[in-house]
Amino acid sequence: MEGCHDAGCDASEIDADSTLALVGCPNVGKSVVFGELAEQYVDVSNYPGTTVDTTLAEFGEYKLTDTPGVYGISAFNEEERVTREIVLEADAVVNVVDATHLDRDLFLTLQLLDMGVPTVVALNMMDEAEADGIDIDVDALEDALGVPVVPTVAIDGEGFEDLRERIPAATAPESTAVEDYYDELPDELDATRAEKTLLVEGDEPLARAVDVGGVMADGGSPALVEPGLREEIYGERRSRVQSVVDSVQEITRTDDSIAERVSDLMINPLTGTPIALATLGLIYYFIGDLVAQRLVDKLEVAVLGAHYIPAVESFVAGVLPDATWVEPIEFLLLNDNLGLLTVTVQYLVGALLPLVVAFYLAISLLEDSGVLPRLAVLTDRGLNRVGLNGRAIVPMIVGVGCVTMAIITTRMVGSKRERTISTALLGLAVPCSAQLGVIMGLIASLGMIWWFGYLGVLLVVLGVAGVFLDRTLPGQSEPLVAELPRMRAPRPGNILRKTYNRAKMFLREAIPLFAGTALAISALDYVGGLDAIKAGLRPLTSLVGMPADFGQVLVLGLIRRDFAAAGMTDMALSSAQVFVGLVVVTLFVPCILSMVMILKERDAKSALLMWVGSWVVAFGVGGILAATFGVVGL
Numbered sequence: 001m002e003g004c005h006d007a008g009c010d011a012s013e014i015d016a017d018s019t020l021a022l023v024g025c026p027n028v029g030k031s032v033v034f035g036e037l038a039e040q041y042v043d044v045s046n047y048p049g050t051t052v053d054t055t056l057a058e059f060g061e062y063k064l065t066d067t068p069g070v071y072g073i074s075a076f077n078e079e080e081r082v083t084r085e086i087v088l089e090a091d092a093v094v095n096v097v098d099a100t101h102l103d104r105d106l107f108l109t110l111q112l113l114d115m116g117v118p119t120v121v122a123l124n125m126m127d128e129a130e131a132d133g134i135d136i137d138v139d140a141l142e143d144a145l146g147v148p149v150v151p152t153v154a155i156d157g158e159g160f161e162d163l164r165e166r167i168p169a170a171t172a173p174e175s176t177a178v179e180d181y182y183d184e185l186p187d188e189l190d191a192t193r194a195e196k197t198l199l200v201e202g203d204e205p206l207a208r209a210v211d212v213g214g215v216m217a218d219g220g221s222p223a224l225v226e227p228g229l230r231e232e233i234y235g236e237r238r239s240r241v242q243s244v245v246d247s248v249q250e251i252t253r254t255d256d257s258i259a260e261r262v263s264d265l266m267i268n269p270l271t272g273t274p275i276a277l278a279t280l281g282l283i284y285y286f287i288g289d290l291v292a293q294r295l296v297d298k299l300e301v302a303v304l305g306a307h308y309i310p311a312v313e314s315f316v317a318g319v320l321p322d323a324t325w326v327e328p329i330e331f332l333l334l335n336d337n338l339g340l341l342t343v344t345v346q347y348l349v350g351a352l353l354p355l356v357v358a359f360y361l362a363i364s365l366l367e368d369s370g371v372l373p374r375l376a377v378l379t380d381r382g383l384n385r386v387g388l389n390g391r392a393i394v395p396m397i398v399g400v401g402c403v404t405m406a407i408i409t410t411r412m413v414g415s416k417r418e419r420t421i422s423t424a425l426l427g428l429a430v431p432c433s434a435q436l437g438v439i440m441g442l443i444a445s446l447g448m449i450w451w452f453g454y455l456g457v458l459l460v461v462l463g464v465a466g467v468f469l470d471r472t473l474p475g476q477s478e479p480l481v482a483e484l485p486r487m488r489a490p491r492p493g494n495i496l497r498k499t500y501n502r503a504k505m506f507l508r509e510a511i512p513l514f515a516g517t518a519l520a521i522s523a524l525d526y527v528g529g530l531d532a533i534k535a536g537l538r539p540l541t542s543l544v545g546m547p548a549d550f551g552q553v554l555v556l557g558l559i560r561r562d563f564a565a566a567g568m569t570d571m572a573l574s575s576a577q578v579f580v581g582l583v584v585v586t587l588f589v590p591c592i593l594s595m596v597m598i599l600k601e602r603d604a605k606s607a608l609l610m611w612v613g614s615w616v617v618a619f620g621v622g623g624i625l626a627a628t629f630g631v632v633g634l
């Protein structure tokens with residue numbers, strides 16, 4: 001069935017096979033509503049903008065599509081374009097409205113109704129409205145809007161029976177205040193009410209698609225209407241929203257709740273900074289120390305290293321026949337660098353799995369409690385200087401746990417440009433905890449001053465690289481959307497479910513990639529490729545004042561960063577050499593698994609540029625430090 005947003009579309013047009021879109025502002029509970037209606041879990045987060053991909057599900061005889069949260073139907077950014085497209089295609093909309101934010105959310109509702117989109121309003125978060133002393137006269141709201149309004153508490157499944165029942169009655173008022181503006185459009189234009197409304201609001205994709213007489217796939221000249229018209233229509237709609245809110249809502253309590261007071265403390269730089277540092281410290285302690293060091297150490301070494309690897313080795317040796325052709329197979333499966341059944345499994349199960357689970361657990365808690373967006377607001381200004389916004393704080397912290405993991409979290413930092421910058425910075429100068437552990441051990445014997453020197457160099461490189469990328473990459477980074485979700489007690493069920501789902505999805509995508517890479521590197525190793533690389537690296541190792549053996553360290557670094565740092569433990573080096581060597585291995589290329597992830601999350605060109613860039617920066621900075629300290633490799 002075609003979209004039916006023309007004037008006069010009524011309930012009878014919504015029948016079996018109709019497509020329903022779930023539309024609402026960010027963080028109003030759409031994902032929970034979707035889960036309730038479709039009986040299917042989608043990622044629920046107390047963080048605006050977590051629904052980036054859309055999900056389609058069957059709901060009774062309808063098809064139901066989840067959409068990214070938007071404040072209005074327009075096409076200024078990626079989320080808006082996705083939602084706009086879905087709304088234009090849909091037969092009806094379930095508009096989720098946050099009862100504690102009527103004044104904000106009803107703009108979208110009225111816009112949908114102006115467009116003639118058959119709508120049912122799910123007035124969600126009624127529990128929070130009640131707690132905040134917000135009294136809404138639902139019948140009056142229904143009368144004012146002219147469409148069904150159903151109060152819901154999505155997390156408790158309240159109101160859904162009613163909602164399901166009233167969806168077939170989705171409708172839109174026959175006429176709209178916006179119709180007066182349609183006169184601005186060419187007389188011969190053949191467009192639906194939805195299209196006309198968007199056109200008078202200056203919708204660019206539609207304006208570009210207009211040809212004489214109709215809306216076409218492409219062609220025609222953009223800007224059909226005066227540029228100022230949008231503001232006029234928006235202003236008029238906002239005043240309609242205000243009068244609806246004034247007539248249906250009464251606020252009986254005005255003092256701040258505890259959650260609001262905590263929130264204020266968190267975003268005030270004076271009190272927020274120590275809270276943020278403590279939170280970051282806690283995350284680091286949990287992911288970087290407790291899990292990445294202790295648990296992973298136990299699992300990787302004491303369990304898998306001591307029991308699993310010997311067992312699999314003897315099993316494979318027992319199964320494979322004793323013949324020369326078996327040798328390469330045995331090497332691919334069992335070699336000590338990246339054997340498919342040995343080190344690769346040891347890494348995936350012993351390190352990556354616990355890290356992934358720990359990470360998702362921590363992030364889910366931070367998201368659902370509302371701490372995460374407040375951290376983003378606090379760190380926003382500093383990160384702006386390097387072309388990022390506050391949302392990038394998470395990948396940076398996570399990177400200190402595991403860079404591979406952090407690269408996935410760059411999904412949440414906003415535009416493609418910011419994702420590229422944060423990925424590049426992560427790959428370049430954020431040491432992962434496994435590497436940091438070994439590095440700390442090595443530096444501890446040199447003294448505190450070297451430790452600060454090491455951190456100082458990394459910060460300078462991060463700053464310079466960030467500013468460089470910000471200036472050279474085309475476009476501009478997006479500002480942080482300032483709207484803060486409310487602070488809530490996380491729901492354990494949701495945290496566990498989300499962690500499980502995210503970890504499962506991650507592993508399902510990552511395991512084949514890692515296995516393939518391990519096989520390819522092992523094959524290269526078998527034919528002597530890694531030794532050849534080591535010999536070829538000699539000019540570079542002397543450039544940074546390191547002995548020839550440092551080539552071996554770099555080859556290990558291509559595979560895993562902590563291997564590289566660990567490779568330096570039994571080399572005879574001066575203090576300055578240890579320092580320079582550690583800076584070089586930190587800035588050196590991301591480990592092979594991070595590279596696989598960069599390839600997957602970005603594209604081949606960015607991955608190659610980042611890889612080559614790391615060589616240049618590592619040896620450039622290493623060369624400067626070597627010259628400064630006068631270190632010479634033997």
Ligand SMILES: Nc1nc2c(ncn2[C@@H]2O[C@H](COP(=O)(O)OP(=O)(O)OP(=O)(O)O)[C@@H](O)[C@H]2O)c(=O)[nH]1
Nearest residue numbers: 027028029030031032045046049050051069125154
């Ligand atoms: N108290 C309360 N919390 C709710 C209700 N509905 C949803 N939530 C919580 O609100 C937060 C946001 O819910 P989501 O379903 O992720 O919101 P969304 O609209 O899909 O958000 P985006 O996808 O980011 O636009 C989560 O922490 C939910 O647990 C409700 O009726 N009452």
